[in-house]
Amino acid sequence: MLNKFLAAKHAEIARLVKLQKEDALPAPYKGERLPFAAALRANRLACIAEYKRASPSRGDIAPHLSPEDVAEQYAKAGATALSVLTEEKYFKGKLEYIERMKFVGLPMLRKDFIVHPLQVIETASTPASAQLLIARMFNSATELAELIELGNSFGLESVVEIFDHSDLVLARLANATIIQVNNRNLDTLETDLAICERMIPHRRTAEVWIAASGISSSTQRRHVEAAGYDAMLVGTALMQGGDPQKALNRLLE
Known part of the structure; x- marks a missing residue:
């Protein structure tokens, strides 16, 4: 699946390379970037609530819900931060959603398949607080470190x-x-919270750990919290019923 997602990024990267040659890359965002890790540390099992219109495993989830409406609902329900899916082909996202959701004043994570320095530069043109980098999409730690340092x-x-x-x-x-830690098996697209359990003993005190995928009930939320995670990232479970605020309230109750 990751190779499939990476292939979908070729056109985006080519567009950015062309902009670079034309000296037309977007300028860095000049406003304040809200702290991301610090916000997660300040809350007991912080919730990163995701704006997710579609996915390869579910197809359309809630394409009728606007980023503005969902951002407001998540903020009212007590989300600590937002995850904004910007990948267009498989998740029907757009980079502009980050700008459109900033009005609620929560830190935002750009969730996409970022593997090239120019994608980091484009991310930096938005008010995002953080970017997602998937470790196994990189051939070496040096390549990954380059994008972390650039960010x-x-x-x-x-x-x-x-x-x-x-x-x-x-x-x-x-x-x-x-x-x-992603609980989703990318070969089968099934989720298993046992992955979270298996990985958490390796956590170091100075690190912030997030559990992602497969969390859809308050029982599962408490399970992840008891395991020792700092935060959880939840998307499909909040979006699929068409009422993200109600779903998040129920998850956090």
Whole structure:
């Protein structure tokens, strides 16, 4: 699946390369970037609520819900931060959604398949607080570290997603400090919270750990909290019923 997602990014990267040659890359965002990791640390099992219009496993989820409406609903329900899916082909996202959701005053994570420095520069043109980098999409820790450091130069924090211990080793070699454990098997697209359980013993005190995928009930939320995670990222479970605020209220009750 990751190769499939990467292939979908070729046209985007080519567009950015063309803009670079024309000296027309977007300028960095000049406003304040809200702290991301600090916001997660300040809350007991912080919730990163995701704006997710579609997915490869579910198809359309809630394409009728606008980013503005969902951002407002999540803020009212007590989300700590927002995850904004910007990948267009499989998730029906757009980069502009980040700008459209900033009005609620929550830190925002750009969730996409970022593998090239120019994608980081484009992310930095938005008010995003953080970018998602998937460890196994990189050939080496050096490549991953380059994008983390480039993000840092713009005030962008990096959430590095892992699936297993080898991914974690790569993330740490790249000096990642925000670790996101994905409970989704990318071969079957099924989720299993046992992945979170298996990885959490490796957590270091100075790191921020996020559990992602497969959390849809208050029982599962408490399970992840008891395991020792700092935050959870939830998308489909909040969007699929068409009432994100009610769904988040129910999850956090």
